[in-house]
Amino acid sequence: MTRVELARILRREAPAYQLEGTTIEAFDLLEYQKRARETCCPKTLFQLWEDVCRRYDQHEIGEYQFEEMKAVIWPNLTALASLRRAINDTDKGVRQSKEDTRKRA
Secondary structure, eight states: OOHHHHHHHHHHHOSEEEETTEEEEOOOHHHHHHHHHHOOOHHHHHHHHHHHHHHHHTTSSOHHHHHHHHHHHHHHHHHHHHHHHHHHHHHHHHHHHHHHHHHHO
16 A cells, blocks of 8 residues: 555544544645635744644645645735835834934934
């Protein structure tokens, strides 16, 4: 029995099994997509992406699920990274203004 067959059986029989102290959860594309859309924390979103990549590398999910998750996660990560850069740039501008004001005084 291959890993892929075992994963299929596990997904069909129960949502989660305890094996050797680890939990194998079935991959629910809709649930993962919902989680990705609702997450505003870059770290959590990146962890979700790492989980998707791991599942894809271990053949727990197919290319379709991988591409669907990529289509949801990457735009959100890009937007959050842009927002963070904008906030950091604004913060640098505020600090620079304060330093200029102190130098003049």
